[in-house]
Amino acid sequence: MTNIFEVLREDHDRQRKLLKAVQDTSGDEAQRRSTFSELARELDAHAKAEERSLYAAMLAHKTSQPMASHSVHEHNEIDDLVEKLKDMEFSNPNWIRTFEDLAHKVHHHLDEEEHGVFQVAGKVLTEQDKTDLVAKFRDEKKVEV
Numbered sequence: 001m002t003n004i005f006e007v008l009r010e011d012h013d014r015q016r017k018l019l020k021a022v023q024d025t026s027g028d029e030a031q032r033r034s035t036f037s038e039l040a041r042e043l044d045a046h047a048k049a050e051e052r053s054l055y056a057a058m059l060a061h062k063t064s065q066p067m068a069s070h071s072v073h074e075h076n077e078i079d080d081l082v083e084k085l086k087d088m089e090f091s092n093p094n095w096i097r098t099f100e101d102l103a104h105k106v107h108h109h110l111d112e113e114e115h116g117v118f119q120v121a122g123k124v125l126t127e128q129d130k131t132d133l134v135a136k137f138r139d140e141k142k143v144e145v
Helices: 004-023 030-059 062-086 093-124 127-144
Strands: none
Touching: 004 030, 004 093, 004 127, 030 062, 030 093, 030 127, 062 093
């Protein structure tokens, strides 16, 4: 049976591919605009659904609260960078520098989740929680997309 960590890793892989796809574009081309737009939607929907499923469950346990709070803070930093990029001209040389900051922050966040958060959550959540959270995450993500 699929658990929340497997579903989140699938999303993380999609986000990594989208980051790379944007990095492979240049200037104010249609491909950059559409791929960045898809990435922005994916990051937003994923973060909100993750906060309402996995992080909400982690916040219910004292030992995992600090890590969940830290991850939510990182989501906010990522959101701020996405909004900054949306307000910039795609042809602006600062756009790609800001995007590189975003890519670095997203990669750091995903790695931290996969190599730290998931392990802590795995200790405080029951096996039933881990499978029940899949439906919660998917339902929440549908609402956001």
